[in-house]
Amino acid sequence: MAVAKSVTVVLDAAASVPAALLAGLPIRLAPADPPRMLTFESVSRLSLDSFPAEPAPVVEASREAAEAGADVLYVSVDDGHGGPPGAADLARAAVEASGQRFAHLATGALLLKAGWPAIVAAEAAARGAELDAALEAGRAAVVGVGMLGVIDHPEMANPNSTSGLVAPPRGVARWDGPRIVIAPRPQRDAALGMLRDLFTxxxxxxxxxxxxxxxxxxVHASAAPAASALALWAERRLQAVEVSVDAVTRHAATRLGPGFVAVSWIWRPRP
Incomplete structure (x- = not known):
């Protein structure tokens, strides 16, 4: 009887999955240890580093997983600015050169809308799913992820989301793939209250x-108090069985700006 091949999920680190969700799973971030946006940085400073991610970390993580004997499922993020150029093709070549199989799940989404499918796929792999089954688990999860947020600087979020020279006001955001749709709420307290109410x-x-x-x-960009309050609300008022909080990566923050906070969720079927 053939031995089932293990699967490693490689995920763009810009998905900003909380570290607690990664523990014990066959998943590698690319890059492996990205800096997170724990402290405030100005919009002008972040804008200086607003470049597409490099493909090299994805290729290296995929190569290492393949050399360890695993098939590789690459889950990519689309933040509206373009992901790591050519990463999927380069990673495929590296994996197949090591004699392993490669699959690519292009979520067409950002942050946890890409991160949750990667977690679901990795959980399937941890239970023994082979590459095709892990890919299918992740693909099925894409449509089941909810996400809402408050963004103080919408002009940073998507080059196709705004027009003209006047920056749009702070607002409550939802996402259609990488495209952001904002309901303006100029006062931060009002925006956070609307976010909580819509989430609920x-x-x-x-x-x-x-x-x-x-x-x-x-997840948040130097907005830990707001993130912690949302997490507590989810746990106490909505009976979430699992709640994780973390800062977004600094790379993600260059697309979102300081003060950003988002809540995402998915449902796990009962046994």
Whole structure:
């Protein structure tokens, strides 16, 4: 009987998955240890580093996984500015040169809308799923991820989201792939309150559909108090079985700006 081949998931680190969600899973971030946006930096400073990610970390993580004997599933992020150019093709060549199989899940999304599918795929791999099954698990999860946020600097979020010379105001955001849709709320307290209320109403509506148990991740760019408050709300008011909080990577923050906070969620089917 053939021995099942292990699978390693390689994920663009800009997905900003909280570190707690990665523990014990066959998943590698590319780059492996990205700096996170824990302290405030100005918009002008962040803008200086707003470049596409380099493909080399993806290729290296994929090569290392393949050389360790694993098939590789690469899960890519689309932040509207372009992901690591050519990363999937270069990683495929490196993996197949090592005699392993390669698959690419292009989520067409950013942050945890790409990160949760990678986690689901890695969890399937940890249970023994082979490459095709892990890919299918991740692909199925893409449509099930919810995410809402507050963004103080929408002009940084997407080059195709704004027009003219006047920066749009702070607002509550949702995402259609990499495209951001913003409901303006110039006052931060009002924006955070609207975010909490929309999150609550959306999750409460989904809960009536018996989707399973709620898993929540909150990410932020130097906005830890707001993120922690959302996490506590999810745990106490919405009975989330799993809540994780972390800062986004600095690379992601160059697209989102300081003060950003987002809550994302997915449902795990009951056994």
């Amino acid at each position: 109403s959306t999750v409460s509506r989904e809960a009536t559909q018996d989707r399973g148990v709620l898993r929540v991740a909150v």
